Amino acid sequence: xSWQITGLLFSSVFEVVMLFLVRGRLRTSTAxxxxxxxxxxxxxxxxxxxxxxVPDLADKTLIFQIRxxxxxxxxxxxxxxxxxxxxxxxxxxxxxxxxxxVVPLITLLLIWFPGPGQNPLLRHxxxxxxxxxxxxxxxxxxxxxxxxxxxxxxxWAAVFLLLYPxxxxxxxxxxxxxxxxxxxxxxxTTDALHLFGVSYPHGLNYAxxxxxxxxxxxxxxxxxxxxxxxxxxxxxxxxxxxxxRIIVLDDQDYIVDHNQAAAATLNLxxxxxxxxxxSELLSGWPALLSLMANPEIPRLEVEAGxxxxxxxxxxxxxxxxxxxRARVLILRDITRxxxxxxxxxxxxxxxxxxxxxxxxxxxTMSHEIRTPMNGVIGFTHMLKETPLNPLQHEYLxxxxxxxxxxxxxxxxxLDYSKIAAGQLDIERVPCDLNVIIAQTSRLLLPTATEKxxxxxxxxxxxxxxxxxxxPVRITQILTNLIGNAIKFTEIGGVTxxxxxxxxxxxxxxxxxxxxxxxxxxxxRIFTAFNQADASTTRRFGGTGLGLSITRxxxxxxxxxxxxxxxxxxxSVFSATIRAPAATxxxxxPPSTSTASSGASSRSLKLLVCEDNAxxxxxxxxxxxxxxxxxxxxxxxxxxxxxxxxxxxxxxxxDLEMPVMDGYEAVRHIRSSQTNGSPRTYIIALTxxxxxxxxxxxxxxxxxxFITKPVNLPTLIDALARIPRLxxxxx
Numbered sequence: 001x002s003w004q005i006t007g008l009l010f011s012s013v014f015e016v017v018m019l020f021l022v023r024g025r026l027r028t029s030t031a032x033x034x035x036x037x038x039x040x041x042x043x044x045x046x047x048x049x050x051x052x053x054v055p056d057l058a059d060k061t062l063i064f065q066i067r068x069x070x071x072x073x074x075x076x077x078x079x080x081x082x083x084x085x086x087x088x089x090x091x092x093x094x095x096x097x098x099x100x101x102v103v104p105l106i107t108l109l110l111i112w113f114p115g116p117g118q119n120p121l122l123r124h125x126x127x128x129x130x131x132x133x134x135x136x137x138x139x140x141x142x143x144x145x146x147x148x149x150x151x152x153x154x155x156w157a158a159v160f161l162l163l164y165p166x167x168x169x170x171x172x173x174x175x176x177x178x179x180x181x182x183x184x185x186x187x188x189t190t191d192a193l194h195l196f197g198v199s200y201p202h203g204l205n206y207a208x209x210x211x212x213x214x215x216x217x218x219x220x221x222x223x224x225x226x227x228x229x230x231x232x233x234x235x236x237x238x239x240x241x242x243x244x245r246i247i248v249l250d251d252q253d254y255i256v257d258h259n260q261a262a263a264a265t266l267n268l269x270x271x272x273x274x275x276x277x278x279s280e281l282l283s284g285w286p287a288l289l290s291l292m293a294n295p296e297i298p299r300l301e302v303e304a305g306x307x308x309x310x311x312x313x314x315x316x317x318x319x320x321x322x323x324x325r326a327r328v329l330i331l332r333d334i335t336r337x338x339x340x341x342x343x344x345x346x347x348x349x350x351x352x353x354x355x356x357x358x359x360x361x362x363x364t365m366s367h368e369i370r371t372p373m374n375g376v377i378g379f380t381h382m383l384k385e386t387p388l389n390p391l392q393h394e395y396l397x398x399x400x401x402x403x404x405x406x407x408x409x410x411x412x413x414l415d416y417s418k419i420a421a422g423q424l425d426i427e428r429v430p431c432d433l434n435v436i437i438a439q440t441s442r443l444l445l446p447t448a449t450e451k452x453x454x455x456x457x458x459x460x461x462x463x464x465x466x467x468x469x470x471p472v473r474i475t476q477i478l479t480n481l482i483g484n485a486i487k488f489t490e491i492g493g494v495t496x497x498x499x500x501x502x503x504x505x506x507x508x509x510x511x512x513x514x515x516x517x518x519x520x521x522x523x524r525i526f527t528a529f530n531q532a533d534a535s536t537t538r539r540f541g542g543t544g545l546g547l548s549i550t551r552x553x554x555x556x557x558x559x560x561x562x563x564x565x566x567x568x569x570x571s572v573f574s575a576t577i578r579a580p581a582a583t584x585x586x587x588x589p590p591s592t593s594t595a596s597s598g599a600s601s602r603s604l605k606l607l608v609c610e611d612n613a614x615x616x617x618x619x620x621x622x623x624x625x626x627x628x629x630x631x632x633x634x635x636x637x638x639x640x641x642x643x644x645x646x647x648x649x650x651x652x653x654d655l656e657m658p659v660m661d662g663y664e665a666v667r668h669i670r671s672s673q674t675n676g677s678p679r680t681y682i683i684a685l686t687x688x689x690x691x692x693x694x695x696x697x698x699x700x701x702x703x704x705f706i707t708k709p710v711n712l713p714t715l716i717d718a719l720a721r722i723p724r725l726x727x728x729x730x
Contacts, residue, residue: 037077370707431469507574608620
C-alpha cells in the first residue's frame with residue numbers, strides 16, 4: 001500500500017473524529033454546514049483511497065462516479081459554512097439556494113446519464129496512468145466539465161472575499177480569518193495542481209490528503225478564536241461581574257439573557273426568564289416598557305428599591321449594519337451621582353441664599369445709613385448759608401467733612417461688594433477727558449491748597465479729547481489716586497500726567513513727593529481692607545478699599561494699575577485703561593450754573609412722597625429755597641389722592657414707604673393715565689444705590705433718578721430737566 005493511500009485513509013478517519021469533536025463543542029449556526037463539509041471530506045478521502053486501490057478501469061470509473069456525485073455539492077457547502085462564520089447568518093435559502101444548485105444538479109445528471117459512464121459533455125477519455133508507481137485514473141474534461149470547474153473556482157473566490165481581513169477587525173478576528181484563508185489556499189492550490197496535471201504521480205489529487213491540516217485550521221479558528229468574538233464563557237463571567245443591570249432581548253423583545261444583578265433588581269424569576277416576553281416580566285416597570293416602545297428616547301431615569309438608575313437601550317445589528325439582531329437594555333446605578341447632584345444643588349441654593357442675604361443686608365444698610373446722612377448733609381449745607389461766627393463755621397466744616405467721609409466709606413463698601421459679586425458694570429459712552437480731568441482737579445484742589453502742596457496736570461498732545469469710556473468710573477479712579485497722593489504728601493506736590501502710548505490705550509500717571517511705600521508692602525495695599533502698615537492707618541485713616549477698587553476698575557476697563565515707590569521719595573501710580581477714540585460728541589448734562597438758571601427761571605409745583613420726617617424737612621427746605629411750591633405726602637396712597645385732586649409739575653417719589661411704596665404708586669399713576677391725559681413727570685428719590693435700582697425705576701417708566709443724600713447741584717440739574725406742562729385743551 002502506497003503512502004498516498006495510507007494518507008487518504010488517515011485523512012478519512014481524521015475527518016470523522018473531527019466531525020464528532022466539532023459537533024459536541026461548537027454551539028453556533030456554523031456547526032451544521034461545517035459538520036456536513038467534514039463528512040464530505042471523509043467520503044472524498046475514503047472514496048479516493050478505494051479508487052486508487054482497485055486495478056480495473058471499470059471499477060475505478062464506477063467509484064469515481066460515486067465520489068463525484070457527492071462532491072458536486074462540495075463548493076456550496078463550504079461557502080455556506082464560511083458565510084455563517086463571517087456574517088453570522090445563512091446564505092443559501094430561497095432563490096440563492098436554487099441559483100447556486102443549478103450547476104451541481106446538472107453536473108450530477110451528467111455523471112450518470114445516459115450511462116454507462118459519465119456523459120462526454122462532462123468528462124471523457126478515461127484511462128489509467130501508472131507511470132508514478134500507482135495506478136491513477138485520468139480523464140479529459142468536456143465543455144460542461146470546464147464550466148463546472150469555473151463555477152467551483154468562482155465559489156472559492158467568493159469564499160476568499162468573505163474571509164479577507166478588514167481594517168476594523170480586531171487582532172483575534174484577523175488571526176481566525178487568516179487560519180481559514182490558509183486552509184482554503186492549501187486546498188485550492190493542491191486541486192489546481194491536479195487540474196493542470198503538474199502533480200506527481202501525474203493526475204494524483206493531493207487535496208484530500210491535506211484534509212487533516214486544512215480542517216484543523218478551520219476548527220481552530222472556530223473553536224479557539226470564535227472568529228474573533230470574546231470567548232462566551234469569559235464574556236458571561238464579565239457580564240455577571242458588572243454592577244450594571246443587563247437584559248438581552250431578541251428582535252421580538254423576548255428575553256434572551258440577563259445577568260444576576262438585573263434579576264435581583266427587577267425581581268425576575270430564577271431560571272424561568274429566557275424565552276419569555278419582556279412585556280410580561282417587566283410589567284411592573286412601565287418606564288422600561290415605554291423606553292422599549294419608543295426608540296427615539298435615548299435614555300430615562302427609573303427608581304427601584306430606593307436606588308436610582310439610568311436606563312438605556314441600544315440595538316445590536318447584523319453584519320449588514322441594517323437588520324437588528326438583538327437589543328440590550330442596561331440599567332446603570334446613578335444613586336451616588338444623584339446624591340452628589342442633590343448636594344451640589346443644596347450647596348448652590350445655600351450659596352445663592354447667602355449671596356441674596358448679603359445683597360439684602362448691603363441694600364438695607366445702605367438705605368438706613370443714607371437716610372439719616374441725607375438730613376445731616378442737607379441741613380449742614382443749609383446752615384452754611386445762614387449768618388455764623390467763625391467758630392460755628394469751623395464746626396460746620398468739620399461736620400460736613402465727617403459726614404462726607406462717612407458717605408465715601410459707604411460708597412466704597414458698596415462698590416467693593418459689587419466687584420466681589422461680579423455685578424459692577426462698565427458703560428462705554430463718548431467722554432471728554434479734558435472736562436473729566438478739569439472737574440476732578442477743581443474738586444481736589446482745595447484739599448491740596450489747604451496742605452500747601454501743588455497739584456498740576458499735564459496731557460500729552462496725542463491723547464484724544466473724546467474717548468469711549470465710563471466717565472463716572474474714570475472720575476472715581478482719578479479721585480482715589482489723586483486724593484491718596486494728596487493725603488500722603490506733606491511737602492512738594494502731586495502731578496497728573498495723561499499719555500496715549502498706543503492706539504486705544506490711555507495711561508494716567510499720578511506722581512507724588514509723599515512718604516513712599518516699602519517694596520515689601522507694595523502688594524498689600526491692593527488687597528481689600530489693607531494699607532502699608534498699621535501706623536499708616538492710625539496716622540492717615542481710611543478703609544483700605546480705595547486702591548483695591550481702583551485696580552478692579554482698571555481691569556474691568558481692560559487695563560491695570562501699577563506702582564513704583566521708594567520710602568521717603570514718593571510714589572508713582574500708573575492707571576492704564578483701554579479707551580478707543582470717540583467720533584460722536586459726548587452728551588453732557590447741563591452744568592450747575594445752567595441748571596440753576598433754568599430752574600430759577602420758573603417756579604414748579606412739586607409733590608414729594610417721603611415718609612421720613614427729617615428727609616421731608618431737608619427736601620422741603622432745598623426746594624423752597626429754589627423758589628418752588630412743595631406739598632409733602634408721607635406714603636404712596638396719600639400721594640395718589642393728592643394727584644387725583646391737584647396738578648403738579650413733577651413728583652419726587654421715595655421708593656420705600658408704609659401703606660403703599662413708591663413702586664406700587666408709580667404703577668397706579670401710569671395705569672391711570674390715558675393717551676389724551678397729561679403725563680406725570682416722576683423722579684425717583686431713594687437711598688438705594690445698589691446695581692439695578694436705577695434700571696428698575698426706569699423700567700417702571702419713571703423719568704429720572706436721584707440717590708440720597710441729596711446733593712443740591714444734582715437736585716437742581718434734575719429739576720431743570722422737567723418739561724413744561726402743556727396747557728390742557730378745552
